[in-house]
Amino acid sequence: MEPMAEKVKELLNEGRITGFVGLRKQHNQPAPHLFTKENMADLENLVVGDVRYPLNKVLLKLAHRFPKDRLGVMVRGCDERGLNELFKWNQLSRDHVTPVGIACPAALAEACECYKPYPSEWVVGEKTEGISHSKRLEKNETLTQEKRLQYWLGQFNKCIKCYGCRDACPMCFCKVCSIQDRNFILTGKLPPENPTFHLSRAVHMIGRCIDCGLCEEACPSDIPVRTLYKEVGKIVENLFDYRTGEDTKAKSPLNLLGEPTMDISDVNK
Amino acid sequence: MGKEATSQAMNPEKFEPKIIAFLCNWCSYAGADLAGVSRMQYPPSTRTVRVMCTGTISPHHILKAFQKGADGVIVAGCHIGDCHYLKGNYMTIKRVAILQELMKFTGLQEERLFLNWVSAAEGVRFAEMVRTFTDKIKELGPSHLKTSY
Numbered sequence: 001m002e003p004m005a006e007k008v009k010e011l012l013n014e015g016r017i018t019g020f021v022g023l024r025k026q027h028n029q030p031a032p033h034l035f036t037k038e039n040m041a042d043l044e045n046l047v048v049g050d051v052r053y054p055l056n057k058v059l060l061k062l063a064h065r066f067p068k069d070r071l072g073v074m075v076r077g078c079d080e081r082g083l084n085e086l087f088k089w090n091q092l093s094r095d096h097v098t099p100v101g102i103a104c105p106a107a108l109a110e111a112c113e114c115y116k117p118y119p120s121e122w123v124v125g126e127k128t129e130g131i132s133h134s135k136r137l138e139k140n141e142t143l144t145q146e147k148r149l150q151y152w153l154g155q156f157n158k159c160i161k162c163y164g165c166r167d168a169c170p171m172c173f174c175k176v177c178s179i180q181d182r183n184f185i186l187t188g189k190l191p192p193e194n195p196t197f198h199l200s201r202a203v204h205m206i207g208r209c210i211d212c213g214l215c216e217e218a219c220p221s222d223i224p225v226r227t228l229y230k231e232v233g234k235i236v237e238n239l240f241d242y243r244t245g246e247d248t249k250a251k252s253p254l255n256l257l258g259e260p261t262m263d264i265s266d267v268n269k
Numbered sequence: 270m271g272k273e274a275t276s277q278a279m280n281p282e283k284f285e286p287k288i289i290a291f292l293c294n295w296c297s298y299a300g301a302d303l304a305g306v307s308r309m310q311y312p313p314s315t316r317t318v319r320v321m322c323t324g325t326i327s328p329h330h331i332l333k334a335f336q337k338g339a340d341g342v343i344v345a346g347c348h349i350g351d352c353h354y355l356k357g358n359y360m361t362i363k364r365v366a367i368l369q370e371l372m373k374f375t376g377l378q379e380e381r382l383f384l385n386w387v388s389a390a391e392g393v394r395f396a397e398m399v400r401t402f403t404d405k406i407k408e409l410g411p412s413h414l415k416t417s418y
Contacts, residue, residue: 143376
């Protein structure tokens with residue numbers, strides 16, 4: 001049997017988890033599925049491979065509905081970063097989540113420009129080198145200020161305010177969403193406030209975005225939102241030496257008051 | 270391009286910047302008040318929004334100011350260590366620093382957002398800050414976001 005299916009079977013049989021959130025082939029398409037002890041036969045159709053669909057969002061919804069159950073979940077490098085953050089933000093309990101790891105192949109790591117395409121432990125896949133420099137960000141660096149503005153305003157102009165980026169994001173868990181506030185983002189207008197709508201979301205991704213890419217995949221207008229949030233991650237790393245999801249204890253700079261590490265000389269450059 | 274923006278772009282001398290100044294009740298607003306009471310002359314470019322602490326200023330507020338056509342935004346709070354609510358300004362500087370970098374990335378001229386600490390006794394510094402910043406905004410010209418919404 002395939003190694004991940006084996007692992008899941010073991011966890012379910014030992015009672016260490018009551019359900020496993022993974023991907024199952026249904027009607028020839030992979031889709032999120034909850035594997036339980038009662039339907040172990042489903043494990044025959046477990047999808048493990050290049051099909052990449054971060055499952056933390058599904059896990060979150062299940063964990064909220066069944067807070068006492070211990071659930072397992074398939075995690076890639078990005079998912080594990082997501083879990084580390086969700087534990088710190090008190091959205092999930094570490095005791096109730098059992099991750100089962102999969103390492104990403106080189107082609108996927110390159111496409112995602114992922115700096116750590118593997119979780120801390122995995123049962124499927126081989127470790128590949130992370131990508132340290134993002135070509136997308138470097139490309140933006142080559143543009144002049146006017147060209148950048150033209151590019152980004154043009155991209156944001158395509159937005160149809162479907163909230164797909166927000167709905168797909170595994171790190172978006174706010175009960176009341178700021179970019180849905182009628183006093184802030186007017187209703188009945190398309191495109192939504194350009195660039196406030198997208199920059200607000202980018203600001204919310206500080207200390208939260210784990211670079212899974214679901215936002216960009218969900219966007220029907222092909223807006224390069226992932227690039228924007230990659231930049232946010234880089235800014236936080238440069239200013240605060242904080243890499244989202246890397247540490248299991250340290251809180252993000254906007255999640256923690258802390259002591260002043262910056263002064264006026266560090267801003268207004 | 271909007272009529273106002275066109276005429277301002279074509280006549281740089283006639284361009285009167287509109288600057289939104291977020292001032293905290295305890296320090297910078299009092300500093301601004303002192304500048305006024307002392308009859309100091311400084312450009313009438315600022316429109317003041319008094320907040321209790323700059324720590325309550327979200328990047329949303331700053332972005333909204335720019336979206337609505339502000340040519341520049343000043344955020345002025347208490348000096349580090351002197352915040353009336355002890356640590357509010359720690360958050361302010363983090364937020365503004367990140368927002369400035371984000372504005373730079375998207376071509377929004379991060380120089381239009383200015384953060385400073387001004388105490389209640391620093392009326393002279395407040396006037397000086399507004400003078401310098403207004404000149405800088407005059408150089409930069411009207412905000413490009415004036416043409417939308």
